[in-house]
Amino acid sequence: MSAAQLLRHSRKLRSLQNAIDCERSSLARCFSSGSGSFLVKENVGEGRCSLSGVGKRTGGANFSQYNKPMKELETFKVPLGVNRSYTWRRAPTSGIPNAVSGLNGSFSCGQVVSARPFSSSADLPPHQEIGMPSLSPTMTEGNIAKWLKKEGDKVSPGEVLCEVETDKATVEMECMEEGYLAKIIHGDGAKEIKVGEIIAITVEEEGDIEKFKDYKPSSSAEPVAPAESKAQPEPSKPKVEEKEPTKAPEPKAPKTEEAPQSGDRIFASPLARKLAEDNNVPLSSVKGTGPDGRILKADIEDYLGKGGKSEALAAPGLSYVDIPNAQIRKVTANRLLASKQTIPHYYLTVDTRVDKLIKLRGELNPLQEVSGGKKISINDLVIKAAALALRKVPQCNSSWMNDFIRQYHNVNINVAVQTEHGLFVPVIRDADKKGLGTIAEEVKQLAQRAKENSLKPADYEGGTFTVSNLGGPFGIKQFCAIINPPQSAILAIGSAEKRVIPGGADAQYEFGSFMSATLSCDHRVIDGAIGAEFLKAFKGYIENPTSMLL
Helix, strand or coil, X not given: CCHHHHHHCHHHHHHHCCCCCCCCCXXXXXXXXXXXXEEEXXXXXXXXXXXXXXXXXXXXXXXCCCCCCCCCCEEEEEECCCCCEEEEEECCCCCHHHHCCCCCCCCCCCCCCEECXXXXXXXCCCEEEEECCCCCCCCXXXXXXXXXXXXXXXXCCCCEEEEEECCCCEEEEECCCXXXXXXXXXXXXXXXEECCCEEEEEECCHHHHHHHCCCCCCHHHCCCCHHHHHCCCCCCHHHHHHHCCCCCCCCCCHHHCCCCEECCEECECHHHHHHHHHCCCCHHHCCCCCHHHCECHHHHHHHHHCCCCCHHHCCCCCCCCCCCCCHHHHHHHHHHHHHHHHCCEEEXXXXXXXXXXXXXXXXXXXXXXXXXXXXXXXXXXHHHHHHHHHHHCXXXXXXXXXXXXXXXXXXXXXXXXXXXXXXXXXXXXXXXXXCHHHHHHHHHHHHHHHHCCCCCXXXXXXXXXXXXXXXXXXXXXCCCCCCCCCEXXXXXXXXXXXXXXXXXXXXXXXXXXXXXXXXXXXXXXXXXXXXXXXXXXXXXXXXXXXXXXX
16 A cells, blocks of 8 residues: 555545554654644554644644653655645554555645644544645635535545635636535635634545534644744733723823823833734734733734724725725735835836837737737837846846845746735746747737636746836826846836927928837936936837847
8 A cells, every 4th residue: 555545535544454553653744834833643553643743733633642652763755836745654663664655746735734634522423624725825814705516525536625814816726636515614705714723524435425424623723823823022011901991991191191101112011012013013003902902913914804994094084995905905905015115126118119010919819810819019029028028137037135136037927916815916928938829829818817816926037037018098198117136127118109200301391100208217226327228128129120130
């Protein structure tokens, strides 16, 4: 039996009691994440297991403590992707090595947080607790868009269980093991589920489904919120202050009119400051209800619960509506705020004549129609010109890494797409090596997926440079875009407009179409002369577009 089958059919391990030394052999799985590691140990002979480890718990049932010491253990660790691994441990004299031969390549778990040992409750059969997966590097919580499987359905590896709304897109979550979906903890539309929080239960046998009808995950299985786990500077003092109740008769009294200040300082607990920072809440607009007007975590939560609006700011008779922010809008806001605050922006603008570019597009599109390809837009030509200019001036295709500058060999262009859900930036990989027809096809497909909120992480991660075009769709003449970190530059494209150009002789003139392009640069990486070199190369490709076809 392969190692994967051993894991998937742990109930069958009981039948191996005569073949394996129960006292000296044990099988262990280690689930690890950025905030901690847990070891699930299954006693092969007796079919029991336990959980040990340190850090934040990210999923799984409660287990009874294993009471037999594990001596002289050898460890085999199999990496399975970002922040995920399985660890096998065995005593040198046990029969396990034969059972786990061929371990490499036997497992697939992605980033789904789950555990599948025996429950500590005697009345519950073996089951697997599926946690909210981390589907993007910045994801701390997610929403359940909809379940594609219902309770009682049989599930197999690779089948889609549900659609999860991450901080950037809606992603399908696949099943990792064969069994039956016994219980859905968080149904369609569930919001703000922390990464690792249990969302469903699966079992191996169909007859076990009914036993989980009223199942509720224990409180110990709930994950600790990242904001809380990081901000515990003084274990005793702040905790006492957070739990201190607000004085009952005084909440509306003049005493809470403003948080006390010493000079410009506002007094707030560490948890309150962290929560306010994560949600971009100015402490000066929050009323403190703690001792001497100190701002507590509950005050920030109350402020956010009211839509982030202070009662004093809501003028009597003023009509308004509070629109909740989608995850993508929150993430974009935080990234752009950090970009503007930490990156020394400067801007370079050049006007490019686009008559030849428009003429070339008019010649290529009939050929595209005949071949069944997508029409080539001005923006597709701009992406190609920017990619080739980056190949000529690779210093602009770089990132600031504090101790060094990372210069990329791949030219991956992010394209800003506005949707009703927020701003998305899908990526065209190796744009310098692709033809205009291929670029046009990919841009339209990615833009459509962005509008449907169905982009996957691979569709928007890994960009090295960004193009934002407000000219064609909106007629904006010129603008300065904010750099998309960790990139070092972004190109803002304005609309083309007719201008009068003086002729060679007096009283002679002609008309030409010109388009403004503004490069926002990170001065730590791109000096002014380097930025100017890039725009010179970009202008050359735009004004002589046939050179892009060579």
